[in-house]
Amino acid sequence: MKKRINLKGRNLLKLSDLSDAEMLYLLDLADSLKRKKKRGVCGNLLAHKNIALIYEKASTRTRSAFTVAAVDEGGSVEFLGQHDIHLGKKESIKDSARVLGRMFDAIQFRGFKQETVEILARYAGIPVWNGLTDDAHPTQALADLMTIREYFNHLKGLKVVYMGDGRNNVCLSLMMGCAKAGVNFVDCTPRALAPAQARLDEVFAVARRNACTVTVEPDPARAVVGAQVIYTDVWVSMGEESKFDERLRLLKPYQVNMDLIRQTGNAGRNGVIFLHCLPAFHNHETELTRTLGALEVTDEVFEAPFSKVFDQAENRMHTIKALMVATLTGRR
Numbered sequence: 445m446k447k448r449i450n451l452k453g454r455n456l457l458k459l460s461d462l463s464d465a466e467m468l469y470l471l472d473l474a475d476s477l478k479r480k481k482k483r484g485v486c487g488n489l490l491a492h493k494n495i496a497l498i499y500e501k502a503s504t505r506t507r508s509a510f511t512v513a514a515v516d517e518g519g520s521v522e523f524l525g526q527h528d529i530h531l532g533k534k535e536s537i538k539d540s541a542r543v544l545g546r547m548f549d550a551i552q553f554r555g556f557k558q559e560t561v562e563i564l565a566r567y568a569g570i571p572v573w574n575g576l577t578d579d580a581h582p583t584q585a586l587a588d589l590m591t592i593r594e595y596f597n598h599l600k601g602l603k604v605v606y607m608g609d610g611r612n613n614v615c616l617s618l619m620m621g622c623a624k625a626g627v628n629f630v631d632c633t634p635r636a637l638a639p640a641q642a643r644l645d646e647v648f649a650v651a652r653r654n655a656c657t658v659t660v661e662p663d664p665a666r667a668v669v670g671a672q673v674i675y676t677d678v679w680v681s682m683g684e685e686s687k688f689d690e691r692l693r694l695l696k697p698y699q700v701n702m703d704l705i706r707q708t709g710n711a712g713r714n715g716v717i718f719l720h721c722l723p724a725f726h727n728h729e730t731e732l733t734r735t736l737g738a739l740e741v742t743d744e745v746f747e748a749p750f751s752k753v754f755d756q757a758e759n760r761m762h763t764i765k766a767l768m769v770a771t772l773t774g775r776r
């Protein structure tokens with residue numbers, strides 16, 4: 445008999461906190477909440493729920509997604525930026541967690557150390573969600589999988605190739621999400637940026653269970669053959685700015701351009717899509733790329749019809765809404 449899924453009261457600190465079935469349940473719930481929003485139906489599933497949004501790092505999508513998703517379903521959010529609260533400075537994380545836990549119904553944390561979100565979860569006594577740390581970006585991976593499934597109508601057996609910084613938060617969460625969903629995953633990255641063996645061993649075990657493969661492949665031409673999804677992220681994550689020159693040198697051969705898309709063998713017949721968690725350096729229009737031009741993806745790929753990056757960005761909101769509804773109210 446199929447086990448009933450009820451996520452009420454649960455945290456999401458990393459994707460492996462969810463069973464495979466629980467992760468897929470959140471994707472199904474996100475699909476149905478998306479349909480509800482498109483029909484223009486206002487909800488009250490999060491009525492009287494107060495949510496703290498703690499941010500040590502900048503955000504456009506994640507903050508907006510949590511805010512709009514909560515308000516759509518009748519909830520309220522309070523933004524607590526790094527200069528607004530005492531967290532870890534004038535007050536221990538443990539004490540702040542216990543205070544916030546007495547007032548709010550849930551906490552979303554974005555910041556540096558994974559340990560911070562873990563301490564919050566240990567002491568707050570309310571659901572805590574990771575909105576990105578140095579180690580993980582689990583809500584991003586939910587939106588990524590939702591977007592892939594929306595396009596291909598299924599997940600199992602597809603091939604996703606991630607190009608670039610192969611040990612960053614986005615890559616590691618996507619790798620785990622693919623393994624949990626039975627999607628073959630290739631981490632195409634130079635040896636110097638390959639994930640730690642312990643992270644790989646954890647994900648290999650999940651992939652074995654779901655009859656798919658996870659591999660690390662430094663050669664872009666070999667990696668992308670047969671891919672249905674080409675994914676990339678910035679070469680330098682927040683907090684690693686001092687590594688910029690080194691990363692530029694290491695990752696130039698990993699840029700996603702039309703040649704690479706053609707090498708999948710799936711271009712030109714709706715057989716391959718491009719994804720990026722965003723923000724992306726694809727043109728001269730940012731402070732950083734004014735002189736350098738495109739970095740991890742060319743403008744041609746970013747603006748192509750097979751680029752689904754804005755569907756993906758929108759799906760952040762639907763998946764985050766599903767996470768909040770499921771962990772705050774239980775089964776629907």
Ligand code: CP
Binds near residue numbers: 505506507
């Ligand atoms: N993808 C993502 O997390 O975007 P933000 O940094 O804008 O939240």
Ligand code: NVA
Binds near residue numbers: 612614680682
């Ligand atoms: N890897 C990036 C993701 C941003 C959404 C970072 O951590 O800066």
